[in-house]
Amino acid sequence: MGESTAGPKGAHKKQHLAEILGVSGSPVKNSNTDRLIRLVMDSAGLRSEFVKLSDCRIGPCRACMVADFMDELAGTENRIAVERMRYNEEVRDYNTKVKKFPSNVVAGLFGFDEKDYYDPLPGEA
Numbered sequence: 001m002g003e004s005t006a007g008p009k010g011a012h013k014k015q016h017l018a019e020i021l022g023v024s025g026s027p028v029k030n031s032n033t034d035r036l037i038r039l040v041m042d043s044a045g046l047r048s049e050f051v052k053l054s055d056c057r058i059g060p061c062r063a064c065m066v067a068d069f070m071d072e073l074a075g076t077e078n079r080i081a082v083e084r085m086r087y088n089e090e091v092r093d094y095n096t097k098v099k100k101f102p103s104n105v106v107a108g109l110f111g112f113d114e115k116d117y118y119d120p121l122p123g124e125a
Helices: 032-044 062-099 103-110
Strands: 004-006 012-013 019-024 049-050
Touching: 012 032, 019 032, 062 103
Parallel strands: 019 049
Antiparallel strands: 004 012
């Protein structure tokens, strides 16, 4: 299975070795999946390596964690914007009731005044 290639300094031989990588995702020790993968690898007669994923310590990469954090942050910002809008809608309805007759009479008697809308500081919106 050799392949000849010519380079700037002459002909070079390059060999490709066939290998098999057997991967099992079963968490059970010596599971049916493990045994079947090993049987196929052994019967192929090639160099092989067996990897059991449950034996590996696999965690998320840092880039994935940053992406997840950015998604969570965007979701939080959206929820804040929605609640700010809902608050301002309620304040608008309240202020309308405080100004209109006959509820303005009752509001005046009990000291209900207009409320301010939520207005974020610059850079907060």
